[in-house]
Amino acid sequence: MDDAAGKPEVSFKRVLLKISGEALMGDQSYGLHPPTVERIAREVQSVHDLGVEICMVIGGGNIFRGLQGSAQGMERTTADYMGMLATVMNALAMQSALEALGIHTRVISAITMNEVAEPYIRRRAVRHLEKKRVCIFAAGTGNPYFTTDTAATLRANEMSCEAIFKGTKVDGVYDKDPKKFDDAKRYDEVSYDEVLQKHLGVMDASAIALARDNHLPIIVFSLDESGGFRGILSGKGTYTKVHG
Template sequence: MTEANEPIVKYKRVLLKISGEALMGDQGYGLHPPTVERIAREVKSVRDLGVEICMVIGGGNIFRGLAGSAQGMERTTADYMGMLATVMNALAMQGALESMGVFTRVISAIPMDQVCEPYIRRRAVRHLEKKRVCIFAAGTGNPYFTTDTAATLRANEMSCEAIFKGTKVDGVYDMDPKKHAHAKRYDTVSYDEVLQKNLGVMDASAIALARDNNLPIIVFSLDEPGGFRGILAGQGTYTRVQG
């Protein structure tokens, strides 16, 4: 029985995917501690409802492999550098969450035992069952795959009920709402439509993997205070990508 002021959540286990840029606040680069803390509070508020949460955080605020490759760096090396950037972001988020009393595990696809756990699926599932927040770092451990694909892969492996993608806008639009005042937001959109219209929700590999496993993607604004908690209860503004 939930208390009157607590929402009834529709999901038991979810994955939250955010970009590295979400952690830099108004800065042009790096980590902005107050922003990291604000997002950590959002995660804690959902975990306090009894929802099991795992996370994937991009590394674009520190280094983006594709951008490095475009500037002449060998692609594989650039991608590995990007993976290491995601580990740095994951450790920052872990520090913020644990300062709030939330037990957290950083789990890396690239072994680095001194700073985080290696990825072992059954162990990660056990952490979630114990209500620990699991932050999956270093992508899939392979170059040429984005953190979007890593998020979809881990969400499927963890048997998550949905991926929640926190962005700067409150859903998926038919065109950039920051550039076009008449842009229209979708309430729901199919995986195939996202691919055909190149709507930019996630890269094509991630969308195809979600489609093949019938895993819904909820796109919402991470800048809206309390938005993550509210949307888990079916409130607020968002777009649902589904079959």
């Protein structure tokens, strides 16, 4: 249903979009693929045009993953800080792509680096959202041993978001990998506890528990499907809702 201005009615007013660093690689095995970054920016633009307030958290796995570095003998804390810096690089790339589309953005880092990003101050970030700026939260929580999934859930709660949108390669949560098993079953809805008990891999356990404790729904959808982000906010599309 459309409103008087011709825009579709949206079910959320403020959301957080969480995507992996790998989502920015395109068909490459490493780094950033500018056309893919631009495509995702256009998906964000399509939702921003609806008047929805958007914040983002982007992983860093396309550049450096702390756990991988740790597994190769690097000290875990150092490896995690390197992973946080990778998320800042991705955030700056997304900022550039969004601003090329005329959308005002702020990169807000949990690690102080005043020359390239704002420090994280909750009330200032909320004000940016109220002014319809897209806030891209970088450097995770600023602490080692925490993933960007946990950072996304933390920031979504601090920003009073109504949902986390988790953009993935598939159109929801399945009981097993749909790319490997033809009989994989997709859930329309699933509970937080079921995600944890069945190890469904939506987000890490800390992020799921934090979302559950604060009654924050997680919408899992395909970022590869053009218009999918906007479609779900307009009451259409295929996705899985994780909630209580």
